[in-house]
Amino acid sequence: MLKLALLFLVISIIAGIFGFGGLSAATAGIAKILFFIFIVVFLVFLVLGLMAGKAVL
Structure with a gap:
């Protein structure tokens, strides 16, 4: 479960870098x-x- 949390955190950071604010906040x-x-x-x-x-x- 901790791996999933880290995966979503990485996805959130990447989405934030590319400007997808909604997706970043959700993840x-x-x-x-x-x-x-x-x-x-x-x-x-x-x-x-x-x-x-x-x-x-």
């Missing part, structure tokens, strides 16, 4: 959403991993 918004979803999923799995590690011990 930047998608990249932002995907990045925050990635952060939330990462934190959930981190907490679950820490809790599972303590249960085994």
Whole structure:
């Protein structure tokens, strides 16, 4: 998912360079959403991993 966010970020930068403002804003918004979803999923799995590690011990 992080790769998709980076891909949309690169597309946004390229579109901004070539003057496609609407497309640039849209892809930047998608990249932002995907990045925050990635952060939330990462934190959930981190907490679950820490809790599972303590249960085994």
